Amino acid sequence: METLRMETLRARLEKVRAEIDAAARQAGRAPETIRLMVVTKTHPTETVAAVLAAGARLLGENYAEEAVAKITALNAPQAEWHMIGHVQSRKADLAAQHFQAVESLDSLKLATRLQRFSAEAGRILPVFLECNVSGEASKFGYPAQTASQRDALFREVEQILLFPNLQIRGLMTMPPFFDDPQKARPYFAALRALRDALRQRFPQADWRELSMGTSADFPVAVQEGATLVRVGTAILGARPPKNE
Numbered sequence: 001m002e003t004l005r006m007e008t009l010r011a012r013l014e015k016v017r018a019e020i021d022a023a024a025r026q027a028g029r030a031p032e033t034i035r036l037m038v039v040t041k042t043h044p045t046e047t048v049a050a051v052l053a054a055g056a057r058l059l060g061e062n063y064a065e066e067a068v069a070k071i072t073a074l075n076a077p078q079a080e081w082h083m084i085g086h087v088q089s090r091k092a093d094l095a096a097q098h099f100q101a102v103e104s105l106d107s108l109k110l111a112t113r114l115q116r117f118s119a120e121a122g123r124i125l126p127v128f129l130e131c132n133v134s135g136e137a138s139k140f141g142y143p144a145q146t147a148s149q150r151d152a153l154f155r156e157v158e159q160i161l162l163f164p165n166l167q168i169r170g171l172m173t174m175p176p177f178f179d180d181p182q183k184a185r186p187y188f189a190a191l192r193a194l195r196d197a198l199r200q201r202f203p204q205a206d207w208r209e210l211s212m213g214t215s216a217d218f219p220v221a222v223q224e225g226a227t228l229v230r231v232g233t234a235i236l237g238a239r240p241p242k243n244e
Helices: 002-026 045-053 065-076 091-097 107-119 146-160 179-200 218-223
Strands: 037-039 057-061 081-082 100-105 127-130 165-170 209-211 228-231
Touching: 002 045, 002 081, 002 218, 037 100, 045 057, 045 065, 057 065, 065 091, 091 100, 091 107, 100 107, 100 165, 107 127, 107 146, 107 165, 127 146, 127 209, 146 165, 165 179, 179 218, 209 228, 218 228
Parallel strands: 037 057, 037 228, 057 081, 081 100, 100 127, 127 165, 165 209
Antiparallel strands: none
């Protein structure tokens, strides 16, 4: 049964990777420049172990305490863990100590906390700025639709770049959900344009990463410049409910 499960996961991984490659080639991009993250939030440790055995290496989690329990239990040196969910200030220490990157940096307050705990741990923490390019009130991230919002973001970036233990790597976004993935395209294009503006304003920083695209729309995200896509359901199936 476990072998069958692993082979199913391997086949799903290969299918998603083939779709990423096809979308990249269609856009004239090199497929090897796009990484696949398997989103494992709320899935049990046994499932995460199986998808690692099937060949996954980059994993995304939304809840700090749940993720740390998995990281500790699996003790998998081949795995790279990214925090992709909203980080509460009181859990910044977990994010800073246990993840290879935090993709959901959305305030100077959180950056200050991550800097403190990264310094205490003696490590450099890669971070992505989470940006809300849709204006949806339900979404986390820096508001980034209007000129005044972008100016406010730029002012915070100036401060974050002064933190010696944080290393900006790029941007992340979550667009609205659409049944038609093409409708997400303008939001992916907006994140790419924002990244280009930040790169021009702050050329000393590393803006290589665009984390965007999920099971619902990742081929479109790749066509619009994603360097990292976050896919859960298409590989692991429906998520079990989170235990409260």
